[in-house]
Amino acid sequence: MGKLVRDRIPELIRESGRTPHVVTLSPNAYRRALLDKLREEAMELSAVQTTEPMLEEAADVLEVLAAIAVEHGVTLDTIGEVARTKREKRGGFAMRLWLEAIDPGPEAR
Numbered sequence: 246m247g248k249l250v251r252d253r254i255p256e257l258i259r260e261s262g263r264t265p266h267v268v269t270l271s272p273n274a275y276r277r278a279l280l281d282k283l284r285e286e287a288m289e290l291s292a293v294q295t296t297e298p299m300l301e302e303a304a305d306v307l308e309v310l311a312a313i314a315v316e317h318g319v320t321l322d323t324i325g326e327v328a329r330t331k332r333e334k335r336g337g338f339a340m341r342l343w344l345e346a347i348d349p350g351p352e353a354r
Contacts, residue, residue: 248285249278251308276316283309 255265270278286309290302311321 249275249282272316276313279309279313279316283313 249270250267255267258265283306286302286305290299290306293299293302307321310324314321314324
């Protein structure tokens with residue numbers, strides 16, 4: 246059942262009368278666990294249908310993303326700046342565009 250958990254989870258488990266068994270991950274194992282956790286949280290986010298659960302799951306995704314950023318020596322603000330630059334160059338997703346296909350250009354024929 247091993248998985249990455251938030252820092253206070255072992256404390257909360259103890260408060261409920263149960264005994265958690267935890268280890269501290271090595272830096273490499275931690276980075277892999279963060280990516281696994283990001284996939285887990287993204288899957289949970291994709292399953293929600295209403296606003297309140299969406300907010301909870303999006304907050305979890307954001308928390309994991311913040312931890313990944315710290316592991317790479319950056320902040321969420323830095324990631325936000327990169328996102329803004331990409332949005333200016335390539336656009337965002339507000340138009341809800343779905344690319345069906347791309348016809349080859351004349352040079353490919």
